[in-house]
Amino acid sequence: KKLAVFVSGGGSNFRSIHEAAIQGSVHGDVVVLVTNKPGCGGAGYARDNAIPVILSPRTKDVSDGLSSTDLVTALRRFEVDFILLAGYLKLISVELIRAYPRSILNIHPSLLPSFGGKGYYGMKVHKAVIASGARYSGPTVHFVDEHYDTGRILAQRVVPVLANDTAEELAARVLHEEHRLYVEVTAALCEERIIWREDGVPLIQNRE
Numbered sequence: 001k002k003l004a005v006f007v008s009g010g011g012s013n014f015r016s017i018h019e020a021a022i023q024g025s026v027h028g029d030v031v032v033l034v035t036n037k038p039g040c041g042g043a044g045y046a047r048d049n050a051i052p053v054i055l056s057p058r059t060k061d062v063s064d065g066l067s068s069t070d071l072v073t074a075l076r077r078f079e080v081d082f083i084l085l086a087g088y089l090k091l092i093s094v095e096l097i098r099a100y101p102r103s104i105l106n107i108h109p110s111l112l113p114s115f116g117g118k119g120y121y122g123m124k125v126h127k128a129v130i131a132s133g134a135r136y137s138g139p140t141v142h143f144v145d146e147h148y149d150t151g152r153i154l155a156q157r158v159v160p161v162l163a164n165d166t167a168e169e170l171a172a173r174v175l176h177e178e179h180r181l182y183v184e185v186t187a188a189l190c191e192e193r194i195i196w197r198e199d200g201v202p203l204i205q206n207r208e
């Protein structure tokens with residue numbers, strides 16, 4: 001399968017998926033990287049690894065970025081099967097969602113539906129978890145719909161929140177699980193091991 005990864009930041013999830021694809025535990029190829037931040041770590045990693053980089057959307061900072069229509073055209077040209085959002089901080093266009101039904105995933109660093117939605121990104125998520133007194137957190141992988149963090153939940157992992165955690169310590173513990181979870185889910189996606197329950201809930205089947 002052909003994968004497009006979307007990033008705005010450091011790109012450690014992108015890197016772990018790309019490494020898994022090269023090493024063979026994910027039966028797919030990252031064929032293109034999409035970013036709204038051409039100078040971000042993820043874009044640098046793509047360039048170092050000869051992965052084409054597309055800038056999108058067009059903004060005043062990214063004046064050579066692609067519009068949503070042109071982005072769909074470009075992804076089609078790369079024959080992209082699945083889109084993985086990995087720290088991409090822009091809302092995905094309705095056009096893209098319609099062009100890739102049930103084919104766009106996002107990873108979020110909390111146990112959705114808690115601590116999700118607009119405003120919950122980066123350290124803000126982990127600060128809010130700690131302030132709430134919640135004893136557990138962890139990443140969620142979900143399908144993407146037209147809003148922030150509300151699409152169908154596909155997979156989650158639990159990590160403890162320790163009594164004296166800083167947001168940075170909790171973030172590192174969650175991120176470690178993100179890397180494992182996103183690779184496992186991407187492997188399932190590429191092997192067509194995702195099935196949809198009648199009520200619209202997606203489930204991952206184990207390998208035979």
Ligand code: GRF
Pocket residue numbers: 007009010011012013014042086087088107108109122139175178
């Ligand atoms: C991760 O915590 C992810 O859950 C969130 O943004 C962060 C991206 O980290 N959406 P990285 O760029 O993959 O290192």
